[in-house]
Amino acid sequence: MPSPVAQSPPKAEEAEAVAHQAETTIEVGGSESDTGYESEWASSVSTSVSSSVRDYTFENGRRYHKYSEGRYLFPNDESEQEREDMKHAMVLNLCGGRLHYAPLDNPQSVLDIGTGTGIWAIDFGDEYPSASVLGVDLSPIQPSWVPPNVKFMVDDAESPWIYPINNFDFIHLRHLASSLKDTPALINQAMVNLKPGGWIEMQELYFDLSSDDDSIPEAHAFSKWLTFVRQGLETFGVDLLSPAKTQDRLKDAGFENVTERIFKVPIGTWPKNQTLAKVGLYGQAMCVDGLQGNSMKTFTKGLGWTADEVEVFLVDVxxxxxxxxxxxYLTFRVCYGQKPVGGV
Structure with missing residues (x-):
């Protein structure tokens, strides 16, 4: 299953411009208008697909996962799945079609934590046909028809792992900052389960709105929304700005060759650079389409708002x-590190 943009990757020169954008100012354009589930290891905490795992809960017209209910506060229904695949397309355009930055050498065993729709795992399996790719998630929403080297399993990554130690060549995490409650513990667990010399890579949007020209009004409703989301998630023990700490956390866990890349994700089609304008189109759609689903539980259960108050506020947003x-723009932070070849 190819990704939505796999057949039209950005031009090399555009991708190069994108790769260094965190160190430069994005030039504004001249117009203001828009242009198969399977468990590899038996586990008391890992659950293969069954009728109970396929149960869902419903609230405010949206569908949520049932397994480890409440761990993840956001919907898993079809509209959210489409938004997740769109985010994948956005990241591929932003990163010049790259699925990872860690310098992998013939990876054979790969774990994708929080695989979501499975689109990254499927693309990775296509790119590395000799690798065995396992995607884990709280929701059984991945497709049945996948490359033969890709498998999915329902699991809670913040429960104790029972995968073999020193097993994986590569562990990948993306878009999990809004759900992880103990990121250092997860990083330490990844260290145990990686092979000596294996790599971990964490890719996260950093939800703090910025501009290079001070064009964000003080009363900007989307900025206010981001503040409320951060405050709401804090009540559940989630730090939405945790990606800023990833580099230090990888080093503290003993990883070597830790590297961070920071990209700008425009919100809207205002950049002059056409690749960034396309990324911005995805970025704005990602935000607008996710407003209702990302707000409801966060605002009602975290901040005590009523559903009606949320909907009224979202009009201004x-x-x-x-x-x-x-x-x-938001920023997208890619941070990767290597387990010491001699182990820890």
Whole structure:
């Protein structure tokens, strides 16, 4: 199953411009208008697909996972799955089609934590046909038809792992900052289960809105929304700004050759660079389409709002995306490190 953009990767020169964008100012364009589940190891905490795992809960018209209910606060229904695949397309455009930055050498055993729709695992399995790729997630929402070297399993990555130690060549995590409650513990666990010389890579959006030209109004509704989301998640023990700590956490866990790359993700099609304008189109759609699903449990259960209060507030948030004079962006942080060849 190819990714939505796999057949039209960015031009090399555009990708190069994107790769160094965190160190440069994004030039604004001249117009303000828009242009098969299987368990490899028996586990008391890992659950193969069964009728109970396929149960869901419903709230405010959205569907949520049932296994480890409440661990993940956001929907897993079809509209959210489409948004997750769109985020994958956005990241591929942003990173010049690359699925990873860790310098892998013929990986044979790969773990994708929080695999979601499984789209990254499927693409990775296609790119590395000799690798065995296992994607784990709380929700059984991945497709049945996948490459023969890709398998999925329902599991809670923050429960004790029972995978063999020194087993994986590569452990990949993406878009999990909004759900992990103890990231250092997960990193330490990854260290145990990686082979000596294996790599971990964490890819996360950093939800703090910025601009290079101070064009974000003080009363910007989307900025307010981000603040409320961070505050709501804090009540559940989740630090949405934790990606800023990843580099130090990998080093503290004993990883070597730790490297961080930071990219700018425009919100809107305002960049002059066409690749970044395309990324910005994805970025804005990612934000707008996720407003209701990302707000409901976070605001009602975390901040004590009513569902009606949330919907009224979201009207202003949606309107804030229509202001083409705002040249805002989030950042996307890629951080990877290597387990010492001699082990730890």
């Amino acid at each position: 949606r309107d804030s995306f229509k202001d083409r004079k705002v040249h805002s």
